[in-house]
Amino acid sequence: MYKLIKKAGNARLGEFETVHGTVKTPGFMNVATVAAIKGGLDAEDLRTINTQVMLCNTYHLHVRTGDETIKELGGLHAFTGWNGPILTDSGGFQVFSLAKLRRIKEEGVTFNSHIDGRHIFMGPEESMRIQSNLGSTIAMAFDECVENPAEYVYAKQSCERTTRWLIRCKEEHERLNALSGTVNPHQLLFGINQGCTYDDLRVKHMEEIAKLELDGYAIGGLAVGEPTEEMYRVISVVEPYMPADKIRYLMGVGTPGNILEAVKRGVDLFDCVMPSRNARHGHLFTFGGVININNAKYEKDLxxxxxxxxxxxxxxHSRAYIRHLVKAKEVLALRLCVMxxxxxxxxxxxRIRDAIANGTFDAFYNDYIGVLDERASD
Ligand SMILES: [Zn+2]
Structure with a gap:
């Protein structure tokens, strides 16, 4: 259940109540692809760094170790030792980006596993069953993620199919939650808005899915090849059609600057692999900009x-020590950088939440929008 506490322009301060705890929004979900944060952080570490939501990937857990096995082991919460909210994606994004030789039909998608090449079929019902077995707090609807730029006619057909898939997801989700033996019978379901960068498709699709009274709504299919300005435009176009009393999630975004811009446009929830992926290259985020720890000037920086x-x-630890670990390719380097x-x-x-609460969001935005994504000065 989402509760709007305060607004600053379109930016929203809120709380999202789940059976595994309350998420303060705007919030960022930490990506644990195969039920582990890349860089060697476990559930205890996540608590230490103030993580609110852990995000796990349905497709990866389905192909290895298998959702049936994870269900037998008590679901993702028991499996990982993380007792806070967990969001599972639908597997759709990975099916469309990772898997080879896929075939899309009305029933769903047939594809080959990227691990062992075996044939797998996934449609709305399969995705819901896998996520139910995983026992996540929030399940995502199964949709088609179309790369940008896409032909209008294809984008329109895909959007309509995604709506039909969403109706099937909702029915199956309700059926699974009502079964005895379901890991999390209180699992929530979010719908995903699609429509590429076509404003009319985006708006019409949002209007359609808003009627389904889901627990939350995501904007998907952005940050997949379109210019950043297009992404901001689409968010602004869709936002007025998103139910105000439901949480809003922008999938796979982004840099600190992207997040600040999206919060300003009314988004509540984010996820991105950037904090861990950039850490792998020694790129570290600070409120003064991005540091590249490989730089020689940090060799003796205490x-x-x-x-x-x-x-x-x-x-x-000092910059000098972390730079040394990165240069020596020590496992510890990645752990410290990701953390x-x-x-x-x-x-x-x-800090964004504090700024909205204190009525200083505009000042916060102006102070940091030109700084966060730039190279730090020292
Ligand atoms: Zn730090």
Whole structure:
């Protein structure tokens, strides 16, 4: 259940209540693809860095170790030791981006596993069953994610099919929640808005899916090849048609600057692999901009990654030590870099929430929008 607390322009401060705890929004979900954060962080680490929601990938867990097995083991919460909210994606994005030789039909998609090549069929019902077996807090509807740019005619047909799939998802989801032996009978379902970068398709699709009274609504199919300005335009176009009393999630976005822009346009929830992916290259986020720890100037720098950062890494270690670990390709380098970056994202969201609460969101936006995605000056 979403509760809107306060607005600053279109930016929304809110709370989203789930059976696994309350999510303060705007919020950022930490991506644990195969039920683990890349970089070696476990559930205890996630609690330490103020994570609110863990996100796991349905497709990856289905092909290995298998959702039936995870159900037998008590679901994702028991399996990972994370007792907070978990969102599972539908598998759609991976099916359309990772899998080879896919065939789309009205019933669903046939594709080959990227692990062992075996044939797999996934449609709305299969995706709902897998997510029910995983026992996540929030399940995502199964949709087709179309790459941008896409032909208008194809985008329109795909959108209409995604609506029909959503109706099937909802029916199957309700059926599964009512079964005895379901891991999480209180599982929530979010619908996903599609329509590529065509405003009329986006609006019509949002109007259609809003009628289905789902627990939340996501904007999907963005940050998949279109210019950033197009993404912001689509968010602004769709936002007025998103139910105001439901949580709104922008999938797969983005840089700290992207997030700030989307919050300003009325989005509540985010996820992105960027904090961990960039950490792999030694790119570290700070409120003064992005640091590349590989840089020679940090060789003898005894300051933490960010002065004043209260994360376990900055409290203990110097830039010089982290640079050394990165250069030596030590496993610890990735762990420390990911930990700081995720802490930064979680802290960024907390500071955005504080700014909306205090009536200083515009000032916060103006102070940081030109800084966060740029290279730090020192
Ligand atoms: Zn830090």
């Amino acid at each position: 300051r933490p990654i960010e002065e004043g950062c209260d994360c376990p890494v900055c409290r203990q 700081h970056n995720l802490y930064f994202y979680n802290t960024l969201m907390a």
